[in-house]
Each structure stands twice: as C-alpha cells, then as structure tokens.
Amino acid sequence: MKYLILRRMVQFSILVLFSFSMFDFALKGNLSSSVLFSSMPLSDPFAYIQLVLASLQVDLIALSGALIVFLFYAIFAGRAFCAWVCPVNIITDFAYYIRVKLRFNQTKIFNVHKNLRYYVMGFVLIFSFLFSYPVFEEFSYIGIIQRGLIFGGISWLFIALIIFCIDAFFSPRFICSHFCPLGAFWALSSHFSLLKVRYNLQKCTRCYKCLGVCPEKQVLWMIGKENQNVKSGECIRCGKCVDVCEDDALGFSIINLRRENEK
Numbered sequence: 541m542k543y544l545i546l547r548r549m550v551q552f553s554i555l556v557l558f559s560f561s562m563f564d565f566a567l568k569g570n571l572s573s574s575v576l577f578s579s580m581p582l583s584d585p586f587a588y589i590q591l592v593l594a595s596l597q598v599d600l601i602a603l604s605g606a607l608i609v610f611l612f613y614a615i616f617a618g619r620a621f622c623a624w625v626c627p628v629n630i631i632t633d634f635a636y637y638i639r640v641k642l643r644f645n646q647t648k649i650f651n652v653h654k655n656l657r658y659y660v661m662g663f664v665l666i667f668s669f670l671f672s673y674p675v676f677e678e679f680s681y682i683g684i685i686q687r688g689l690i691f692g693g694i695s696w697l698f699i700a701l702i703i704f705c706i707d708a709f710f711s712p713r714f715i716c717s718h719f720c721p722l723g724a725f726w727a728l729s730s731h732f733s734l735l736k737v738r739y740n741l742q743k744c745t746r747c748y749k750c751l752g753v754c755p756e757k758q759v760l761w762m763i764g765k766e767n768q769n770v771k772s773g774e775c776i777r778c779g780k781c782v783d784v785c786e787d788d789a790l791g792f793s794i795i796n797l798r799r800e801n802e803k
Contacts, residue, residue, distance in 0.1 A: 541783060541795070542732040542779070542783055543632070543636065543779025543780065543782060544602055544779070544780070544783065545780065545782050546779075547563075547624050547629075547778065547779070548630070548762075549766060550624050550625070551624065551625065551627060551629070551630060552624075553596065553706035554567070554625060555606070555627065555686070555689055555690055556722045558570065558574075558686070558690050559690050567582075569582075570683055570686060571584060571585075571589040571626075571682060571685060571686055572584045572677055572680070572684065572721075573587065573602065573605065574605075579726050580605075580608070581601050581602065581605030581608070581738060582608060582609055583602045583603075583606040583608075583609060583682075584606070584609065584722070585607075585609055585610040585721050585725070585729075586623055586661075586676070586726075586788040587606075587674065587676075587677045588602055588603065588605075588606035589606075589650040589665065589668075590664065590665065590668040590674035590675065590676060591607040591668075591674050592669040593665060593669040593674075594669065594671075594673050594674045595672070596670045603714075606644050609728065612693045613729060613730060613733065614633040614728060614729045614730060614732070614733060615732075615733060615734060616705075616728075616733055616734050616735055617733060617735055618726075618730035618735055618736075618773065618775065619723070619726040619727055619729075619730045619773060619774065619775060619776045620727055620776065620777040621722075621777035622716060622720075622722075622776040623724050623777055623779075624777070624778075624784055626674060626682060626716075626722075627682070627685050627686050627689055628681065628682055628685055628703060628715065628716065629716065631685070631703050631704050631707075632703065632704075632707050632713065632715055632716050632755075634704070634713060635703070635704045635705075635707035635708040636707060636708070636713065636755075638708050638710070639707070639708045639712055642708075644708070644709065651711075652711055652714060652718040652719075653718075654718070656718050656719060657717075657718055657719055657720055657721060657723055657724035658724045658728075658787075660719060660720075660721045660724065661721035661722075661725055662701070663696070664676045664721045666687070676721055676722070680722075681699050681703065681715075682722065684696050684699050685699060685700055687691040687786045688789070690701070696790055700803055703715050709765070711790040713755050713756075714728065714736065715772055717755055717756055718794060723776075726773070727772075727774045728773060729773065730773035731771065731772070733773075734795055735771045735777060735792060735793075735794060735795075735796050736752035736771070736775075736792070736794075736795045737769065737781065737782065737791070737792060737793075738764055738769050738770075738790070738791055738792070738793045738795075739760075739763065739767065739768055739769065739770065739773060739789060739790055740767060740788075740789045740790075741764075741765070741766055741767045741789070743760075743765075743787045743789040744761075744763065744787055744789040745787050745789075746764045748763065748764070749784040749785065749786075750763060750780075750781035750784060750785055750790060751763060752784075753780040753783075753784050754778060754780060754781050755776065755778065756772070756775060757771070757777040758774065759772040760781065761775050769793075769795055779792070
C-alpha cells in the first residue's frame with residue numbers, strides 16, 4: 541500500500557496546485573500546457589508534437605516546456621506519468637478493484653491487440669497533420685477529467701463513467717494499457733530511463749503475486765526465470781509489484797545504464 545498512498549498523494553497534490561492557479565507558486569494551466577512559478581513552461585511533448593503537425597509552426601517557449609517534461613521522463617522517471625500524474629489512473633485502478641471484488645477479473649468481453657495504443661498514437665499524429673487539428677488534445681478524456689475534478693461540472697462524470705465501465709466490465713486495463721496514445725508515447729520514450737524495477741531471482745519464492753497486480757504484466761516476463769531489471773518502457777513505475785512482494789525480490793533502483801548494456 542505504500543506506493544499506492546504515495547501515488548494518490550502526488551496525484552491529488554497536482555490537482556490542488558492547478559486548483560490554486562491564481563497564486564504564483566502554483567501550476568497555471570493544465571496537463572497539456574502549464575507554467576510553474578510563473579516562469580517555467582511545462583508542456584506535454586505529445587500534445588506539442590500534435591500542435592506542430594497541425595500548424596506547421598514551432599513555438600519556442602512551448603518547445604522548451606516540452607523538452608523539460610520529455611527529458612525528465614525519458615532520462616529519469618520513465619512512464620511514471622501514467623501512474624503518478626494522470627487522473628484517469630485513479631478511475632482505472634478503482635475499476636480494476638471493483639472487477640476483482642466482483643470476480644470479473646478472469647472474464648473479457650473482447651480481446652484487444654497488445655499494440656493497439658501504438659496504432660492509435662500513429663493515427664493521431666497522421667490525422668493531426670492531415671486535418672491541421674491536434675486530434676487527441678481536442679477530445680482528450682485526460683484533460684476533460686482533470687478540468688472536471690478541478691472546476692466541477694457534469695460532462696466529465698459521463699466520460700469517467702464510460703472509462704470505468706469499459707475497464708470494470710468489458711476489458712481490464714483497456715484504456716491505459718491498450719488504447720491511450722499518450723501512454724504509448726511515454727512507453728516509446730522510456731526504455732532508457734534510469735528509474736527501474738529491479739528483480740532478484742534468488743530472493744523470489746515464485747508466489748507470482750506481482751503478476752496478479754501488474755497493469756502491464758508483459759514487462760514482468762523475467763519473474764521466476766532470471767535476474768533482470770524491468771527494461772520495458774511499458775512499465776508505469778506504479779510500485780504495485782513492489783508493494784505485494786513479501787520476499788524483497790522486487791524494488792525500485794537507479795540503474796547504471798553502462799552496466800545494463802554490458803549484460
């Protein structure tokens with residue numbers, strides 16, 4: 541539960557900072573584009589790429605903000621945005637919790653190709669260029685839910701309910717693990733990030749509880765097989781596997797890339 545509590549604290553703290561955007565110390569804007577301390581631009585790199593493709597223009601301030609965010613995740617945090625920042629994660633985690641409680645976790649109404657999100661990401665970028673319109677940003681459920689949680693309203697509840705129902709009753713983790721183009725972007729960007737989940741085969745008793753809770757089970761292919769750090773960019777660094785591991789076989793660590801590449 542340690543990392544779950546930490547993640548919720550971070551997610552709600554970010555929402556609170558956006559809520560008090562009238563103060564200089566707070567974040568002004570939204571998850572797509574914001575300003576920190578009234579001076580530091582922060583931009584979603586995926587949103588920025590869509591805007592560039594749509595307008596065929598480069599905004600240097602937005603570019604600097606996109607680079608700051610991109611480098612933070614690509615070099616250090618990996619795909620942590622999905623588990624530690626995105627408000628949709630709160631909904632999908634709750635949906636999965638309900639799914640397990642109702643014992644629907646072994647049932648899928650439909651199967652989804654594991655690479656669907658990458659196709660969605662590709663189509664978003666292509667359509668942004670063809671239609672001169674930032675496709676995902678204009679209809680982003682992430683932005684709708686964030687604004688709803690901060691400012692209230694009704695429409696965001698409808699979107700949140702749809703996401704909840706899909707994940708709880710039709711296909712587990714569909715939105716975040718199979719569909720989301722932003723998640724696909726961060727997965728592609730995070731392969732060489734320094735923050736990894738380490739695995740110690742010698743300590744592992746092969747209870748496989750980690751596989752039961754991991755939202756991206758494919759990244760834990762090494763469990764019970766070999767000593768290996770989780771290298772896949774699809775790992776969202778949520779810490780669920782670490783929380784349930786009673787053997788101390790899993791944990792977070794800062795990886796020496798040179799040593800990793802020599803293995």
